[in-house]
Amino acid sequence: MKYNRIFKGTFLKRPNRFIAYVNINGNEEVVHVKNTGRCRELLTNNATVLCEKSDNPNRKTQYDLVAVYKGDRLINMDSQAPNKVFYEYLQSGKFRDNLTYIKPEYKYGSSRIDFYCESNEEKFLIEVKGVTLENDGVVSFPDAPTERGIKHIEELIKAKEQGYNTVIAFVIQMDNVKYFTPNNVTHKAFGDALIKAYNCGVEILCLDCNVTEESLKIKDKVDYKL
Structure with a gap:
């Protein structure tokens, strides 16, 4: 299974189960979190995350958060x-x-x-x-x-x-x-x-x-x- 157009970012905060704020290339982006679980041990302050950019320009959120680095360990957190x-x-x-x-x-x-x-x-x-x-x-x-x-x-x-x-x-x-x-x-x-x-x-x-x-x-x- 492969992702297209992956961008690395820095996790900032997660106000609810569905979205997070991520710094990507110096811009604060609202991204869709593809996992409604708690993931508190993963989405920690300033964690490095990976986001896939959508091909649909009409989407409210242009990125999906799909993976995160926990220290040196890369964990996919896409629930699909x-x-x-x-x-x-x-x-x-x-x-x-x-x-x-x-x-x-x-x-x-x-x-x-x-x-x-x-x-x-x-x-x-x-x-x-x-x-x-x-x-x-x-x-x-x-x-x-x-x-x-x-x-x-x-x-x-x-x-x-x-x-x-x-x-x-x-x-x-x-x-x-x-x-x-x-x-x-x-x-x-x-x-x-x-x-x-x-x-x-x-x-x-x-x-x-x-x-x-x-x-x-x-x-x-x-x-x-x-």
């Missing part, structure tokens, strides 16, 4: 990116080498699951979560309470009972990490739901990414601790 790179991962054959059908945004129960796939006689339901929270090389999800995330896990458990192969995939939007673990400090109920899913046979897949200033691509599987 995990599904895009996971779709590329599915198409590459690295998830399963004999997929015959891939459908994004599959309606199951009262939810839309990110991907439905078929492989010979197997059927897969896959939910994707992007991970940007990191502390000393350990990455976690979520960075804020997520009842929606718990609902998705419950749907996967139900689907597993009905014969689907079910997967929750955590796409870690950085590389060089130690392992993934649920963020029980912020939302223990999500961590409890993840353990329940694991015990019911839901596959947990954690994947880090190669991150550059202009691209994102899934790299390797990462260990996890529940």
